[in-house]
Amino acid sequence: MATKTAPNVTALEAQGAANFFLSEHLGDRFLAVRPQLDEGGDVWRVPVVLTYAVIGPVGEVGEIVVSAGSEEVVSHTPVEEMKERARALYEQRRDEIEAPLP
Numbered sequence: 470m471a472t473k474t475a476p477n478v479t480a481l482e483a484q485g486a487a488n489f490f491l492s493e494h495l496g497d498r499f500l501a502v503r504p505q506l507d508e509g510g511d512v513w514r515v516p517v518v519l520t521y522a523v524i525g526p527v528g529e530v531g532e533i534v535v536s537a538g539s540e541e542v543v544s545h546t547p548v549e550e551m552k553e554r555a556r557a558l559y560e561q562r563r564d565e566i567e568a569p570l571p
Contacts, residue, residue: 476506476510476513476537476538477537477538477539478513478535478536478537478538478539478540480504480506480513481504482540483504483513483515483535483537483540484501484502484504484513484515485540486533486535486540486541486542487501487504487513487515487517487533487535487542488500488501490533490542490545491517491533494548495548495551495552498519498520498521498555499517499518499519499520499530499551499555500517500518500520500526501515501516501517501533502515502516502517502518502526503515503516504535506537507534507537510537511536511537511538512534512535512536512537512543513534513535513536513537514532514534515532515533515534515535516529516531516532517529517530517531517532517533517546517551518530519554519555519558519559521566523566523568523570524562524565524566527558527559527562527566528554528558529554530546530551530554530555530558531545531546531550531551531554532545532546533545533546
C-alpha cells in the first residue's frame with residue numbers, strides 16, 4: 470500500500486510561484502487563485518483568472534501546474550491562449566470594465 474506524504478510546497482507557495490510566472494509573462498491583469506493539490510499529490514493545479522481592480526475576477530483563462538516538491542512551473546496553458554481567452558472575456562464585459570467609477 471502506497472503512503473501519501475505531505476507536499477514540500479504549500480498552497481500559498483504554489484500560488485506565489487504561479488503569480489510570479491504570470492508577472493513575468495502576462496502582466497498585472499492575470500491572477501493565480503485557489504491552488505488544488507492534484508490527486509497524486511505531485512503537483513498543485515492553480516487556475517488563472519483575468520481580474521480588474523474595480524470589478525474583481527472576470528473569468529478563468531487558464532491553469533498553471535506547479536511542482537509540489539520544488540515550486541517549479543511544470544506546465545501551463547499556452548500564454549497566447551490565455552491572452553485570447555482574456556480578450557474574449559474583456560469583450561463580453563467591456564461595458565462593466567470601462568464604466569466610470571461612482
